[in-house]
Amino acid sequence: MDLEICFKNTLSKRILRLTRFICRHRGVHYLDEESMPRRMEHSVETVGFKFLQPAPEQTHLAGNIRLHRQFFSRYLEFERSIIVYLPPSYKDNPYKRYPVLYMHDGNNVFDPRTSFAGVSWEVNDTVEKLVTQNKLEEIIVVGIYNTPARLYEYTWTPMTLDNEMMQGGHGKKYARFMVQELKQFIDKEYRTLADRQNTAVMGSSLGGLINFYLGRHYSDIFGKIAIMSPSFWWGNGIAYKHAQNYPRDLRIWMDIGVYECGSHQPKANDYVIRQTRMMREALLQNGYEENVNFRYFEDPHGHHNEYSWSKRVHRPLLFFFGKEQQQKPFSA
Template sequence: MAPRSKKPVEGTLIRVHYDAGWGNRITLRGNKPPLAWSVGQEATWSDGHVWTYVWPKDSGKLEFKPLLNDRSWSIGGNYELHGGAPVDIYPSFAPGAATLEKKYDFFSPQLNNSRTLIVSLPPSYVENPLKRYPVLYMHDGQNCFEDSSSFTGVSWGVDRTRDALVSQGRMDEVIIVGITNIGPQRAFEYTGGQRNERFGGGDLYGAFLVETVKPWVDRQYRTLPGREDTALMGSSLGGLISFYLGTRYPHVFSKVACLSSAFGWNGLDLVSEVYSWGEPPPVKFYIDAGTNRDPWIPTQRMKEALLSKGYVQGENLYHYEDKGGRHTEASWAKRVHKPLRFLFPWQSTSTPR
């Protein structure tokens, strides 16, 4: 084990949180001296399995990666350190597979019904127990991960896309929670507005998600529960309810992805609502639609409404037009990498407090 540091050294601190095990060590390689890509510099172990390295420069940008025993590179992209700003990272080194866990008969006191929650834990979840994760909540959960349960027999495969993007250093790791729909209740739960027997239960569904589902997930798993690390995503009516809840709970969700959303619902009701906003909610939105029998025009109207309120494409808004895209899980699977990268770009996750 590396010796403990006896006196502080001036510079910018890099903290690598990882239990390397007895006799192992963490090194760093990087693109500027005294670091190099050819051989690693030793990090110093401290209590809590925090390995520290003091970058002696006080300005400029450094790209670096930790290694286990100076042989195994951390999974994902290069990390960045900007002059004077310390950085905390929670790496993993062993390639693995995501884990699906299912919570059956999860009861909703708000809706008086039960459903299954499907939780996808990223490959590093077991390897690095010091790490906490952002959470993406997805509607129509049976369509998210497994072809065998998907409505059309083709799932989004969102966990596989996430893991591929992480390994390429194009997004941060996240826990994904799929909330399955209850077929006959889907339209009721995924629409807001005036309530009747068939429609308008979105506020009840939102209360279920915020007051029951999210607290359970935060207790059960190592999450980052703050709004800056919590997102929603869905398609069709699932995209509609994602947008609706994002605007009702901006203190809970900071980012929302809406694919092929039913923005034409109830006479473009949500689009009209955006135009009536005073101060826009502090939420970033991804919206898209295909051009082949998809709600392309209503999505254009929503884009125009958001732009009129000061949203900026590429910053807090990402609008995408999928040429030839259709209203199917297969189309959403092909482009789900876009909202994932927009919502959770590499090295964007907040540091646990």
């Protein structure tokens, strides 16, 4: 059966609305009995643009962090901050160049003060720990702040449901911003290894969805694609239409949490897991090899939040930049 048709056959309007709400409005964290931040549903008016926090005047984070404010794009409506983590040896080794990891929702990547609900991915801490343990190559990490146009920028097609036009559809412009403006700036400003084999992109939710687009259309730029908790439901499953002719020369990480929609939504959780498994099967049928150039992981404790992504971000980091990843298949 065609994957796009299969997707639509499993689609429940109630489940779609729930997953759409979670990915669109991102909810609010609270601590459950295990003291883990989770998301609870709130009205649109309550949530608003809570995830949009201004860049602080100074950063107090582990590692060498640089902040570029009001980065302008001729393709996008809003300016945004760009936050850059530099590896420990960057200052002392002026001739060394480094691989680069680009991350969407950059305000959530390093700093709890700018992160959604005050919980960050702590990528700088994780990278420094893995480098110290001699498990990870030193890398540059570029966090791209989101804007009020997040839904537009992270989706390449408008969303419709019951003849109702939803938001979205500016992902092509966002991709051009990344490739033609941001990457060129980073490669000029910092000592990067600019080739595709040393350039990765990582994102979650709609950030994972736009990475699927970047991998399909810019595989000559981004050789490593991390798709975490992806919103493959967007556009009525249009991503499945492109899975069977997806470029085969990428290194892809894909994952999903068992509790993406909350611990009390078993049907919705089953739905998002099934849709991610469908994409996994499509890519494997297209020629990708598990543990070679493709890695899939289901987080048994994973929710749709920054806390969960922070607890497993080491996995794609090691798959992409681990010191042993080219010598033997990656093992989680």
